[in-house]
Amino acid sequence: xxxxxxxxxxxxxxxxxxxxxxxxxxxxxxxxxxxxxxxxxxxxxxxxxxxxxxxxxxxxxxxxxxxxxxxxxxxxxxxxxxxxxxxxxxxxxxxxxxxxxxxxxxxxxxxxxxxxxxxxxxxxxxxxxxxxxxxxxxxxxxxxxx
Numbered sequence: 001x002x003x004x005x006x007x008x009x010x011x012x013x014x015x016x017x018x019x020x021x022x023x024x025x026x027x028x029x030x031x032x033x034x035x036x037x038x039x040x041x042x043x044x045x046x047x048x049x050x051x052x053x054x055x056x057x058x059x060x061x062x063x064x065x066x067x068x069x070x071x072x073x074x075x076x077x078x079x080x081x082x083x084x085x086x087x088x089x090x091x092x093x094x095x096x097x098x099x100x101x102x103x104x105x106x107x108x109x110x111x112x113x114x115x116x117x118x119x120x121x122x123x124x125x126x127x128x129x130x131x132x133x134x135x136x137x138x139x140x141x142x143x144x145x146x
Contacts, residue, residue, distance in 0.1 A: 007062050011136055014055035015129050021051055022122040022129075028099070029118040033111030038103050045099035048092050056085045059132060066139055077135075084128055095121045 024044050031037060064081065068074040098114055101107050107114060 008136070010058055011063050012133075014058045015133055017051055018055055018125055018129050021047060022126050025095070025118045025122040028102075029115045029122075032115045036102065038105065041099045042103035045096050045103055048096045048099070049089075052089055052092050056089070060085070063132065063136060067135055070139055071135070081132070088125060088128060091121050091124070 021044070024040060024047075028036070028040050028044060031040075060082070064078045067081075068078045071077055095117060098107065098109055098117060102114065109117065
């Protein structure tokens with residue numbers, strides 16, 4: 001069992017890593033089409049899948065049980081958060097593919113469509129992380145793991 005400090009640190013670390021990824025994706029979107037850094041695309045393509053899987057696993061293992069136990073609509077909320085994780089992971093696969101193609105200088109989409117896809121993904125992920133951060137911050141100290 002993870003102690004309270006370890007639980008908080010691990011979940012917050014996952015949130016921070018996801019926000020760093022969002023910043024990287026925003027940088028890529030802002031650089032389209034003429035200032036594109038192909039190494040940024042390669043880095044993001046390699047990072048996105050494993051990072052989301054680690055973050056979602058930590059959230060589902062460490063955070064979701066506490067939400068289910070302490071939030072008035074805990075079970076329903078956790079069910080919705082799990083669906084959001086699936087949506088994020090499916091969307092991430094599409095983003096990862098396009099980033100890989102960009103890094104090889106063989107994009108599938110037009111620059112405008114790529115920018116639109118990246119912005120849709122990172123804005124959704126940022127919103128998701130902000131929501132889960134609020135849920136974590138609202139866990140009563142007595143309800144958090146000890």
